[in-house]
Amino acid sequence: MRGSLVGTAVTLAAGAMLTAAMTTASATPPDTSAVQARRSQPVLVDCSFQRNVRPADFILACGDGNSRLLGLHWTKWGSRAAMADGLNAVNDCKPYCAAGKFHSYRVTVRLDSPARWKKHPGVQRFTRMTLTYEGARPEGFNQVVVYPLWS
Structure with missing residues (x-):
């Protein structure tokens, strides 16, 4: 029983981190100005x-x-x-x-x-x-x- 509780906790934590990472990534568009400046040179x-x-x-x-x-x-x-x-x-x-x-x-x-x-x-x-x-x-x-x- 204890093993299944740990497994469930790890799965929930991983899901929460994935959701947070996706939310953060979609909320802030990547800064491409440096890449575009390099392409123009x-x-x-x-x-x-x-x-x-x-x-x-x-x-x-x-x-x-x-x-x-x-x-x-x-x-x-x-x-x-x-x-x-x-x-x-x-x-x-x-x-x-x-x-x-x-x-x-x-x-x-x-x-x-x-x-x-x-x-x-x-x-x-x-x-x-x-x-x-x-x-x-x-x-x-x-x-x-x-x-x-x-x-």
């Missing part, structure tokens, strides 16, 4: 064709990973441009890439030229990335390097 498409907003890291050399952006600190992410400071880690590939060493260079990243993403027509994506090296830079690189971004 362009995204950065990565090597796996995934959408990114303010990524901390980003691979530039998709084929071999020998150039990547690390520790990105975004100071702006708007509808026309985005700006970040971070590091560009580049493999020197000496004597060849598998035996090479990565060197990090301070860099400012600018994303711009948003356009419609063919894969997701309702989404804008940045189509150009500009890296500005703050001092030292990889051998053979200009101080400012502009990359067209994949779609």
Whole structure:
């Protein structure tokens, strides 16, 4: 008898919690303003064709990973441009890439030229990335390097 009373009490308590949760959920509509704001801003498409907003890291050399952006600190992410400071880690590939060493260079990243993403027509994506090296830079690189971004 005692087991059935405990079972009944547990069932009633669970039902009450479920009712309260459903009432609370239906009484307060979800706040979608942050999601809608993110949808209206362009995204950065990565090597796996995934959408990114303010990524901390980003691979530039998709084929071999020998150039990547690390520790990105975004100071702006708007509808026309985005700006970040971070590091560009580049493999020197000496004597060849598998035996090479990565060197990090301070860099400012600018994303711009948003356009419609063919894969997701309702989404804008940045189509150009500009890296500005703050001092030292990889051998053979200009101080400012502009990359067209994949779609």
